[in-house]
């Protein structure tokens with residue numbers, strides 16, 4: 001009999017994991033404490049935007065292998081393997097991560113576990129959390145030693161969640177027993193030949209934080225080069241291209257621009273610094289403070305460039321903003337650089353109208369004080385400056401001639417180095433970009 005799986009928490013990670021595991025042939029029961037979300041999921045409706053996920057969800061529901069519930073009793077009775085996929089956001093006013101949802105999940109599930117099962121943490125947590133939760137599980141679960149914890153960090157990217165889950169680069173199993181390792185190997189066997197690293201809890205937790213810290217550092221490295229390029233009148237795009245041909249460096253995560261945002265990279269590097277401080281290893285990560293600072297400076301630089309193009313002040317200036325999501329193919333606006341820039345310009349007196357293909361509703365809810373357009377044309381009509389802040393394909397494909405007929409002045413700042421400067425300049429646009437002359 002294949003294992004029956006449960007997935008606790010239905011965010012980007014939980015929904016994707018549940019739906020993909022059902023697609024691989026497992027029976028899966030997902031849980032969320034939000035009854036409305038559970039209702040929507042059970043009727044095949046995705047509460048998030050994630051390309052390619054809805055058909056997988058629907059297939060799972062139609063096959064009868066996938067269901068969602070709000071009941072911990074149901075999942076405790078159902079599951080042989082319980083995956084915890086709840087959020088671990090940044091604490092208010094602090095760098096540290098808030099792991100209270102993680103604790104709450106274990107506290108709700110553990111007292112109901114009266115038979116053999118494996119509880120698997122997938123969320124990104126401060127190192128040491130797994131050990132603490134394992135103790136808690138041992139204390140609370142009636143099944144005693146028949147229940148066990150494992151740590152299996154997740155590396156999926158929003159916008160590529162299905163592909164990253166079905167074809168992961170690697171799997172990491174933080175385990176304390178051969179039994180736990182065996183269960184995880186069997187669960188992931190249908191994925192085929194994927195490199196597996198087996199480690200202790202602490203290493204497994206750290207792999208995830210280290211991976212995100214490395215990616216953030218790579219992005220901030222190229223953005224630091226962009227700052228130098230701006231000072232030296234050099235072109236960071238050319239620089240980045242030239243670096244990318246060296247496969248020791250590689251070209252991925254080397255796009256200079258407005259920098260990183262989202263629910264992961266920014267909060268993960270901060271939580272990593274906070275945790276290192278608690279462990280007495282803060283010196284090892286002081287460079288991440290710089291990574292964070294470089295990243296935030298890009299947003300300020302973007303505002304400065306826009307103001308420069310607006311003639312030194314935003315007062316009386318209509319600013320058309322393209323993009324609200326923290327990156328293309330996502331409706332996620334958590335710590336979105338685009339939204340941050342738009343809000344700042346609004347505070348400085350600019351009349352901002354924003355458009356995003358998918359994230360508009362989320363942006364509107366979070367920032368009702370801004371104006372929104374239902375299309376590119378609506379957002380840029382009468383604009384004195386246009387800002388491209390998220391590189392949706394729709395924006396990359398824009399025709400500068402057509403757009404030029406709608407704006408008040410042909411001025412654009414390309415915050416993602418996504419447009420062809422020559423094409424826009426030859427259509428009469430004053431084109432500026434971060435890190436380029």
Ligand code: UGA
Pocket residue numbers: 124154155156157158159212215219252253254255256257258259260261262263264265268326327
């Ligand atoms: C990130 C990691 O890439 C995943 O491996 C990880 O699983 C996930 O966090 C997580 O911890 O859950 P994600 O937040 O979906 O995934 O976003 P990315 O695609 O990594 O992009 C992050 C940010 O960096 C975006 O704002 C993007 O615009 C920016 N970025 C990316 C750049 O500014 N330049 C680049 O070259 C690449």
